[in-house]
Amino acid sequence: MANRHKLKIAIIGTGISGLSVANMLKERYEVTLFEQKDKIGGLIKCDTIDSVLFHRVGGHVFNSRNKGVFDWFWSHFDKENEFYQVKRNAKIFIYNKIIGYPIENYLYNFDKDIIKRVIHELILTGSDKKLSPFEYPNFEEFLKNNFGETLYNLYFNPYNRKIWGTELKSIPMPWLEGKLPMPNLEEIILSNIVHEEEDKMVHSTFYYPKKNGSQFLVDKLSEGLNIRLNRKISNILKDGEKYTIDGETGFDKIIYTGDVRNLPDYADNLLTSKMDLNALKSLKSNGTSNILCETDSNSLSWLYIPEDFTKAHRIIYTGNFSPANNGTRSRKTCVAEFSGKVEYDDMIKELNKLPGNLTPISYNYEPNSYVIHDFQTKELINEAKAILKDEGIHLLGRFAEWEYYNMDKCIESAMKISAEI
Ligand SMILES: Cc1cc2nc3c(=O)[nH]c(=O)nc-3n(C[C@H](O)[C@H](O)[C@H](O)COP(=O)(O)OP(=O)(O)OC[C@H]3O[C@@H](n4cnc5c(N)ncnc54)[C@H](O)[C@@H]3O)c2cc1C
Incomplete structure (x- = not known):
């Protein structure tokens, strides 16, 4: 079938959710992805700082108990050559x-x-x-x-x-x-x-890319896709059966992987009068502050820190996941994680309280990392999903579905939406 006869689908967001569903749909439909940032990846984005790999949020590793997700994943990646299987410690x-x-x-x-x-x-x-x-x-x-x-x-x-x-x-x-x-x-x-x-x-194990951490996943999944970077979508209009997205016309369906709290502002004509928009807009989330450090050597994958003597709650030893993550440094690298916004100077003070003689390399604050539920949230999201699905808009991923998803759950949900479409 020539491209012009295919239905046009707009996917908003290029995190693991958007890129996974794009790969599932790209043979059957004409797929365009819109990303507000200048780089793909969403939460699993990594930077390279002075040769060291920095997971800007967390230290993403992959595994899944869902065979369908597992098989889909390994049909896109080479387990033996591109990944390490790492012991959870x-x-x-x-x-x-x-x-x-x-x-x-x-x-x-x-x-x-x-x-x-x-x-x-x-x-x-x-x-x-x-x-x-x-x-x-x-x-x-x-x-x-x-x-x-x-x-x-x-x-x-x-x-x-x-x-x-x-x-x-x-x-x-x-x-x-x-x-x-x-x-x-x-x-x-x-x-x-x-x-x-x-x-x-x-021990159980997880999979981790030999090079570039979770950025490797999104880079590979993005190959051959039509992606528009620096395109923050803020206006979705329905005209008959078609959608216009920020002035770009002719889309038959939309898959939205951004923050569901913003949708009422982007597509208010679709939701107004059908549900409680204020409740949707006032859902609560939490952010994460991360500091990339050098550390004394150990064999750990994660260290959990429950006590109040420090604001940090976890150290992720990303330097143990792949030696490439340490770049040219002679010491190993890790990420100390804090909930909410913690200023750089405050984080530095916290490092002295943590084990491993941590010395800082770089830091990041991500305002939106954990979704928080109250007792009405599930019902509210299900209502929004049902209303929007009737309109041809599908909600997908951690912030659109407002679920405590890991990457495998995002892929599982993408599979469901791909099957529905
Ligand atoms: C600290 C932490 C550690 C984690 N560790 C793991 C782990 O080890 N393993 C694991 O499997 N999972 C882990 N997760 C979960 C994982 O990060 C998420 O499940 C996953 O990244 C969510 O992907 P997503 O595509 O749904 O959302 P996102 O990654 O948020 O992607 C959404 C994208 O949409 C874009 N966007 C939003 N609005 C617009 C707009 N209006 N226009 C254009 N673009 C827009 C955003 O810029 C973003 O790129 C962790 C999460 C956290 C917070």
Whole structure:
């Protein structure tokens, strides 16, 4: 079929969501992507600073439990030649010690008094008739009822409060689907008795590009696509069956991967009078501040930092994911992560409190990184999705669907939309 007979689809945004769905649709449709920034990638964008790779947000690694997503992914990338399979080696920095993760498997690192309390509570919670995770009224109740008060106060509450900046009782359960920690009593007992050596433990793994980190993913997925950079879309008009996007006419369908809170301003004629736009516009999100550093050598992938002595909540050892990430530096590199906006000078002060003799290289603040739900959010988003779908506009991705998605979930959602279209 010649291109002029194909339906025209506009995809707004070139993060992993927009680029994945574009690849799924490009054979069947004429696809155009619009990106407001001068570089593709959204949250998974990386820069190279003085030869060192900087994940501007997080330190993105790939894995998926969904076979369809996994197969799709490996049909676009060469697992053997382009990726490392890396061992997950997460640890927790607590009471000035680095201990194993998850915390409940390493109780022997704590005082006898704490261990006694945790065991007592785990036995009590284990003997309760179990509710399914979504039967708990909120995240706090779920954690207390599954791990007990002591572990909740020691680790789960401070760590999660640092990330979300909100009371855990205000966090509804369905939002965290697929992300919930679950205690496994047998594993807890075994691990606490046997104290296995690190290299004998069964680890899960993840995949990481040999070069350019997650920027490699978007660069490869963008090959051969029609992408317009520096095009912030702010006006979507429907004229009969066709759409005009910022003056560009003739689109049959739109896939929007930007922030759903902005849509009422871009396409108000489609949503006005059909739903509560103020509720949509006032959804809450959180930002992330990152500082790229040199660090003393170790074999960690992540270090979680629950306590309040520092504002940092995690160090991601991106220099251990691929040696190329360290560029020409003789020391390894990592990213220290903070929730919300933390000024550069304040971050520098925090570095002294963290392990590894961290020295700064570069930093970034991303105002929008975590979506936050309240008890009405799911319903609100489903309503917006249904109204817009009838109009030929599909919402896709972390901020358009307002979901706590990882990259694999974005790809899974892109597959659903591609099948629907
Ligand atoms: C700290 C952190 C760590 C993470 N770690 C991992 C990990 O290790 N593994 C993993 O799988 N996932 C991870 N994630 C999740 C992952 O980052 C997201 O799921 C994914 O990047 C979201 O992609 P997206 O395309 O939906 O959104 P985005 O990446 O936000 O892309 C949206 C794009 O749309 C553009 N845009 C928005 N509005 C407009 C407009 N009006 N006009 C034109 N363009 C527009 C934006 O500029 C952006 O490029 C992490 C997230 C965070 C915050």
